[in-house]
Amino acid sequence: MTTAQPAADSSRRRQWARRLLLIYAVGVLLFVYVPPTYMLLISFNPGLLPHLPSLSHLSVKWYSILFSEERMIAAFKASVVTGIATALITTVLAVLASLAYLRSVNRSLLFNTVVFPMFVPGVIQGLSLAIVFKLPNIIPSLWTITAGHILWALPFAFIVILTSMSALRGSLIEAAQDLGASNWQTFRDIIFPLVSPGITSAALFAFLLSFNEYSRAYFLVGGQDTLPIYMFGAMNAGTSPTIYALAGTILIVSFLGIGAALLALNVRQRRAA
Amino acid sequence: MVAEASQRVNPIRRGGVAASPAAAGLGGPGLYLALPTYVIVVVLAVAPLALLVFWSFWRYDPATYWIKPDLSFDAYQTIVSSGRLAVIIKTARIAVTTTALALVLAYPIAYFMHRLAGARLRMLLSLLFLVPFFTSYIVRTFAWRLILGRLGLVNTALQALGVIQRPVEWLLFDEFAVQVGLLASYLPFMIFPILLSMTRIEGSVLEASEDLGASAWQTLRHVVIPLTTPGIFAGSLFVFVMALGSSVEVQFLGGAAESMIAIMITDVMRVLNFPLAFAISTLVLALLILLLVIGNRYLGLSELFRSVSR
Amino acid sequence: MDNLYDHPSNISRRQFLKLLGVGGLSLGLGGIELLRRPGLSAAQQKQTVQLTFWASGTMTIEQYWQKLEQQEGIKVNFTDNGNDPGPVISKLIFGNAQQLYDVGGLQGGAEKELAVRGQLEPWDESKIPNYKTLWPWARDIPYIRYQGKLYGIPTVINADSVIYLPEKVGKVDTYAVVFDPKLKGKTAMEDAWINSAIFTAIYLKENNLQKIGNPGNLTKDELGAVMEFLIKKKKDGQFRTFWNGWEQGVQLVTSQEVWAMTGWEPIVYAARRAGVKADYAVPKEGYEGWSNDLLLFKGAGQRGRKDAAHRFANWELGGYYGNALGKLRGYMVPTDNNVTYAKAHPQEWPMQEQKDLADHVKSKFFSMKGAIYWQNVRPDNFQLYEEWWQKLRNA
Numbered sequence: 001m002t003t004a005q006p007a008a009d010s011s012r013r014r015q016w017a018r019r020l021l022l023i024y025a026v027g028v029l030l031f032v033y034v035p036p037t038y039m040l041l042i043s044f045n046p047g048l049l050p051h052l053p054s055l056s057h058l059s060v061k062w063y064s065i066l067f068s069e070e071r072m073i074a075a076f077k078a079s080v081v082t083g084i085a086t087a088l089i090t091t092v093l094a095v096l097a098s099l100a101y102l103r104s105v106n107r108s109l110l111f112n113t114v115v116f117p118m119f120v121p122g123v124i125q126g127l128s129l130a131i132v133f134k135l136p137n138i139i140p141s142l143w144t145i146t147a148g149h150i151l152w153a154l155p156f157a158f159i160v161i162l163t164s165m166s167a168l169r170g171s172l173i174e175a176a177q178d179l180g181a182s183n184w185q186t187f188r189d190i191i192f193p194l195v196s197p198g199i200t201s202a203a204l205f206a207f208l209l210s211f212n213e214y215s216r217a218y219f220l221v222g223g224q225d226t227l228p229i230y231m232f233g234a235m236n237a238g239t240s241p242t243i244y245a246l247a248g249t250i251l252i253v254s255f256l257g258i259g260a261a262l263l264a265l266n267v268r269q270r271r272a273a
Numbered sequence: 274m275v276a277e278a279s280q281r282v283n284p285i286r287r288g289g290v291a292a293s294p295a296a297a298g299l300g301g302p303g304l305y306l307a308l309p310t311y312v313i314v315v316v317l318a319v320a321p322l323a324l325l326v327f328w329s330f331w332r333y334d335p336a337t338y339w340i341k342p343d344l345s346f347d348a349y350q351t352i353v354s355s356g357r358l359a360v361i362i363k364t365a366r367i368a369v370t371t372t373a374l375a376l377v378l379a380y381p382i383a384y385f386m387h388r389l390a391g392a393r394l395r396m397l398l399s400l401l402f403l404v405p406f407f408t409s410y411i412v413r414t415f416a417w418r419l420i421l422g423r424l425g426l427v428n429t430a431l432q433a434l435g436v437i438q439r440p441v442e443w444l445l446f447d448e449f450a451v452q453v454g455l456l457a458s459y460l461p462f463m464i465f466p467i468l469l470s471m472t473r474i475e476g477s478v479l480e481a482s483e484d485l486g487a488s489a490w491q492t493l494r495h496v497v498i499p500l501t502t503p504g505i506f507a508g509s510l511f512v513f514v515m516a517l518g519s520s521v522e523v524q525f526l527g528g529a530a531e532s533m534i535a536i537m538i539t540d541v542m543r544v545l546n547f548p549l550a551f552a553i554s555t556l557v558l559a560l561l562i563l564l565l566v567i568g569n570r571y572l573g574l575s576e577l578f579r580s581v582s583r
Numbered sequence: 584m585d586n587l588y589d590h591p592s593n594i595s596r597r598q599f600l601k602l603l604g605v606g607g608l609s610l611g612l613g614g615i616e617l618l619r620r621p622g623l624s625a626a627q628q629k630q631t632v633q634l635t636f637w638a639s640g641t642m643t644i645e646q647y648w649q650k651l652e653q654q655e656g657i658k659v660n661f662t663d664n665g666n667d668p669g670p671v672i673s674k675l676i677f678g679n680a681q682q683l684y685d686v687g688g689l690q691g692g693a694e695k696e697l698a699v700r701g702q703l704e705p706w707d708e709s710k711i712p713n714y715k716t717l718w719p720w721a722r723d724i725p726y727i728r729y730q731g732k733l734y735g736i737p738t739v740i741n742a743d744s745v746i747y748l749p750e751k752v753g754k755v756d757t758y759a760v761v762f763d764p765k766l767k768g769k770t771a772m773e774d775a776w777i778n779s780a781i782f783t784a785i786y787l788k789e790n791n792l793q794k795i796g797n798p799g800n801l802t803k804d805e806l807g808a809v810m811e812f813l814i815k816k817k818k819d820g821q822f823r824t825f826w827n828g829w830e831q832g833v834q835l836v837t838s839q840e841v842w843a844m845t846g847w848e849p850i851v852y853a854a855r856r857a858g859v860k861a862d863y864a865v866p867k868e869g870y871e872g873w874s875n876d877l878l879l880f881k882g883a884g885q886r887g888r889k890d891a892a893h894r895f896a897n898w899e900l901g902g903y904y905g906n907a908l909g910k911l912r913g914y915m916v917p918t919d920n921n922v923t924y925a926k927a928h929p930q931e932w933p934m935q936e937q938k939d940l941a942d943h944v945k946s947k948f949f950s951m952k953g954a955i956y957w958q959n960v961r962p963d964n965f966q967l968y969e970e971w972w973q974k975l976r977n978a
Contacts, residue, residue: 017489018385021384022389022390024381025381025386025398028460029402031456032405032460033401033405034416034457035405035457036408036416038416038419038426039412039413042416047857047858048856048857049837049858049859050415050834051419052426096309096310097306100304100306101307102579107579108575110311111574111575112562112566112569113310113311113314113315114314115510118514119514119557120318120554120558121518121534121554122535124325124538124551127325127673128321128325130679131677132321134677134678139679139682140678140679140683151313151317158310159466159511159578162503162507163466164469164470164472165578166470166503166577166578166579167469167470167473204403205465211406212406212409212410214411215518215535218670220678223662228410228411231409233640235828235831236665236666237639237640237828238829238849238853239829243412244412247413250408251404255404258400261396266393337699337700338696338699339676355970359977415834418838419838422840423840424839445840446823446824525827525831528822529774529817530774530825532977536976537976539669540972540973541969542670543669543670544966545669
C-alpha cells in the first residue's frame with residue numbers, strides 16, 4: 001500500500017462522517033422545529049380550531065388583527081424590554097464575576113455563591129423577592145421583574161462565560177502583562193476578543209431566559225404583564241388564535257434576520273477575498 | 274501512548290492541581306470585581322431565602338388562615354408522610370433522564386458544528402437552534418399536544434403511510450410525551466456550552482493524537498471528551514436545573530394529574546400551607562447544594578473552568 | 584387722550600387683568616374641550632375614574648367596557664388573576680396587589696378567608712340599588728357573607744356538568760359516563776380538586792354509592808372515600824388526562840382526545856363554533872353550581888375609589904354587563920335586569936337570546952333536586968383536599 005492510501009482513506013472517512021453528522025444535526029433540528037413550524041402553519045388557518053389549514057383555506061386573518069390585540073402586544077414589548085435589560089445587566093455582572101473567578105484563589109465560594117440562585121424553585125424565588133421589595137415599599141414593575149430575571153440568568157451567563165474562558169491560554173495573558181499592558185488593556189485587547197463568543201452567548205442566554213420566564217415574574221409583576229404571564233393567562237382563560245400569529249411573526253422575522261445576517265457575512269467574505 | 278498525550282493536555286484531576294494565580298498570569302485582588310455580584314446574590318437571594326427557611330418551621334393556623342410562629346418540624350415530617358418526597362424523587366429522575374438524553378443527542382451536534390462545519394454553516398445552525406426560543410415555550414409545548422395526539426400529525430402521517438391502523442395512544446399524556454417536550458425545550462442549552470468548550474481543543478492536539486496512531490473513536494474518548502468537560506458540566510447543569518424546575522411540559526403533556534416539584538409547591542401554596550411549601554423548597558435547595566458541595570470536593574467542579582492550557 | 588394703539592401701557596391694569604382672565608378662562612375651557620372624549624357629559628368628563636379590576640378571565644367584557652366609561656365615567660383596567668384564591672391571597676399579602684387593584688373577582692368561597700386576613704372591605708348594599716334585583720337564591724348563597732356583612736357579590740353564575748361527544752357516546756344524562764370502564768382512556772376531569780372532588784361526590788351521593796352530606800363541603804371521612812374512588816379510577820387507567828385551563832379543555836374535546844369530561848359549559852359553545860358536535864349533559868344527579876363574586880379590596884378605600892367601586896358593582900348588575908357576558912361567553916348575571924335591559928334596548932342586544940339564556944341557567948338550578956350543590960373554593964378541610972389530591976397525583 002502506498003503512503004497516499006491511508007490519507008485518502010481517512011479523508012474519505014472524514015467526508016462520510018461529515019455527511020452522516022450533518023444529516024443527524026438536521027434531523028435533530030427538525031425535531032426541535034416541529035412545534036414552532038406547526039404553530040406557523042396553524043396561524044394560517046382562519047378557523048378557530050388549532051388545526052392545520054386545508055390548502056384551499058389559507059388566510060392571514062389572524063395576522064391582520066394581531067396588532068389590535070393590545071394586551072398581547074403590550075406584554076410582548078414588555079418582555080422584550082425586560083429581556084434586554086436583563087441581558088445587559090446580567091452580562092456585565094457575569095463578566096465581572098468570571099474575571100474575579102480567574103484571579104481568585106477561593107474559587108469555590110465565588111462559584112457556589114453565583115450558582116446558588118439557580119437551585120431555588122422559581123415560585124419561591126419570586127415570592128422571596130416580593131417580600132424583599134415590600135419592605136422598602138417598592139412597587140412591582142418591570143424593574144422588579146428584571147431583578148428576578150437577573151437572579152435567574154446570572155448563573156447561566158456566568159457559567160457560559162467561564163466555559164468560554166476555559167479556552168484562554170494563560171501564556172497569552174502573561175505575554176501581554178510582560179509587555180506592560182494594564183489590567184484593563186489586557187482585558188480589552190486579549191481576553192475580550194477571545195471570549196466574545198462566550199459573552200455573546202451569555203447575553204443571548206440571559207435574554208432568552210428572561211423572555212421565557214414565568215414563575216419568577218409571577219409575584220413581581222406590576223401593572224404590566226410580561227409575555228409568559230399573558231400567555232399563561234390566555235391559556236387558562238381562553239384566547240384567540242392570534243397567539244399563533246404572534247409566534248409565526250416571530251419565526252418569520254427571525255428567519256429573515258438570519259437570512260440578512262448570512263447575506264451580510266457573504267458580502268463581507270467576498271469583499272475580503 | 275495516547276493516554277499519556279491526553280494526560281499532558283488534560284491536567285484536570287481529582288483534587289485539582291491548583292494553578293496558582295501567578296501561573297495564571299494575573300495579579301490583583303479579584304474581590305472588587307466580584308463584589309457587585311456577591312452583594313446582589315446575598316441581598317436578593319440568600320437573605321430572603323433564609324427568612325423562608327425560618328418560616329418553614331412555623332405552623333399553619335386555621336383560625337387566621339395564616340402561619341404563626343409555633344416552631345415545629347411538622348412541615349418536614351409531612352414531606353415524608355404524605356407523598357411529597359415521591360414527587361421530589363420522580364422529578365429528579367425525569368431531570369436526570371432528560372439531561373442524559375440531551376447530552377447524548379447534543380454532543381455529536383456540537384462536535385459537528387465545531388469540527389466539521391464551516392464558519393457559515395456553524396453560524397447558521399447556531400442561529401437556527403436559538404430561534405424557537407424567541408417564540409413562547411407555552412405555545413410550543415401546547416403544539417406537541419396537537420402533534421402527538423390521536424388526531425395529531427404523527428398519528429395521521431403513520432396512518433396515511435399504512436404503518437398503523439388505529440391511532441397510537443401512548444404518544445401523548447404519559448412520560449414519553451413529557452420527555453419529548455422537555456428535550457425539545459432544553460436541547461439548545463446543552464448544545465451551546467459544549468460547543469463553546471470545544472474551542473479549547475486546538476487542531477494541533479488532534480493532529481498529534483492522529484499521528485500517534487489513535488483512531489477517531491480513541492481521539493474522541495481520550496482527547497476531545499476530557500477537554501470539553503467544562504462544557505459537558507455546564508450543559509448538564511443547565512438542563513438538569515431547568516428540567517427539575519419545569520412544570521409546563523408535565524401539565525400539558527403528562528398523564529392524569531401528574532406532578533413535579535414546581536407544581537407541588539404551587540399546589541401547596543394554593544391552600545396557604547406556606548410552611549410546607551417553604552420546607553419543600555428548602556429541602557430541594559439543600560439537596561442541590563449538597564450535590565454541588567460534594568461535586569466540588571471530589572470532582573473539583575468549581576475548579577473546572579480554570580484556564581489551564583498554556 | 585389715551586390711545587390704545589400708541590400706548591399699550593395705557594390700558595388700565597384692571598382692564599388688562601380682565602382681558603387676561605377672560606383669555607385664560609377661554610383657553611382653559613378650550614383646552615378641556617380638546618381633551619374631551621365623545622359621549623360623556625361635561626360633568627362626567629371631570630369625574631373619569633380609573634378602576635383596576637383584578638378578576639377571573641370570565642368576568643371581563645373586553646371592548647364592551649367602553650359603555651361603562653360612557654355611562655358612569657369609570658375606566659376599567661382589567662387584569663386576569665387566574666381565578667385561584669391561593670395565589671391571589673399570596674399576592675395580596677406577600678406582594679403589592681393591594682396597592683395595585685381596587686376591585687377583585689374570584690370564584691366564590693374565599694370571601695371568609697380574605698375577610699379574616701383583612702384584605703377586603705364589605706360592600707355597602709345601600710349604594711348598590713341593583714343588588715335587590717339579584718335572584719333570591721343567588722343572594723342566599725352562604726359563602727358571600729361573613730359575620731353578617733356582604734363581602735362577595737355574585738355577578739357570574741353557572742352550573743357545570745359533563746361535556747360529551749354525542750356521536751361517540753350517545754345521549755348522556757349522568758356523571759357515570761366519566762367513570763364508565765367502557766370508556767377507559769377516553770374521559771377526563773379537571774386538574775382541580777375544587778371541581779373534580781365535588782363532581783365525584785355528587786355522583787357517589789346521588790347514585791347511593793356513598794353516604795355524603797354536602798358534596799361541596801366534605802367531611803374528613805367522606806373526602807377519604809371520594810378520593811379513594813377517584814384514585815382507583817386513575818390507577819385503572821380511566822382517564823386520558825386531566826385538563827388545566829381553557830385551551831387545554833377545548834383542545835381535548837375538539838381533537839377528540841376524550842369523549843366525555845367534566846367541565847365548563849362555554850367549552851361546548853367553543854367546540855360547536857369550531858365545527859365539532861358537542862353537548863352538555865343534563866345530569867340526573869344535579870348540577871354543580873358556582874359563582875364568581877365581586878370583592879372590594881381595602882386598597883380601594885385607601886385610594887378613595889370606594890364610591891367608584893360601588894357604582895361599578897351596581898352597573899354590572901344593571902343589565903348591559905349581563906348581556907355582554909352572555910354574548911361573549913354564554914355566562915350571565917343572576918338578575919332579571921338583563922332581559923329588561925335587552926327589551927329596552929333592542930338595537931343593542933337581542934332580547935330573546937338573553938331570555939333563553941336566563942331560562943336555561945335558571946332551569947339548571949331548579950330542574951332536578953331543588954337544592955343545588957354549591958362549589959366552594961374553601962371547604963372546611965381545604966388543606967386536606969390538597970393532600971388527597973397529591974395522593975391522586977402520585978397514584
